[in-house]
Amino acid sequence: MTVITSEEVQRYGSSLVVGLKIPVECWPLAIDKVRYYGEPVAVVVALDRYVAEDALDLIAVRYETLAAVIDPEEALADDAPVLHEGLKGNLANERRFTYGDPDAAFAA
Numbered sequence: 001m002t003v004i005t006s007e008e009v010q011r012y013g014s015s016l017v018v019g020l021k022i023p024v025e026c027w028p029l030a031i032d033k034v035r036y037y038g039e040p041v042a043v044v045v046a047l048d049r050y051v052a053e054d055a056l057d058l059i060a061v062r063y064e065t066l067a068a069v070i071d072p073e074e075a076l077a078d079d080a081p082v083l084h085e086g087l088k089g090n091l092a093n094e095r096r097f098t099y100g101d102p103d104a105a106f107a108a
Helices: 006-012 049-058 102-107
Strands: 002-004 043-045
Touching: 043 049
Parallel strands: none
Antiparallel strands: 002 043
C-alpha cells in the first residue's frame, strides 16, 4: 500500500496545465490549500479494495473555512478573496480575438 501526498506530487510530478500561459500551477492534489469543493487531497494505492478502504479510514483531513469565491463576476472584484497567493486577483488569463469586420458582416 502507498499513500501519496502533495509533497510527493510536487517532488515527482508536474503541473497539469502545460502549454497554457497562466500564472499558476495546477496540481492533481491540493497543495497547502483546497481551492474548490471536491479537490483531491490524498491518493491511496493498494493491492485490493479492502486494504485501500482501511487506509482511507486512517486519513484525517482538517479543513479551515476560508472566504468563498462563488460568483465569477464577484471573483473579479478588487475586494474578492484571492484564490492563488502571489497574484493580484482571480483573473488567470484574458485573451481577445478579433477577426474581420463583425459590424459589416452583421449589416450584410
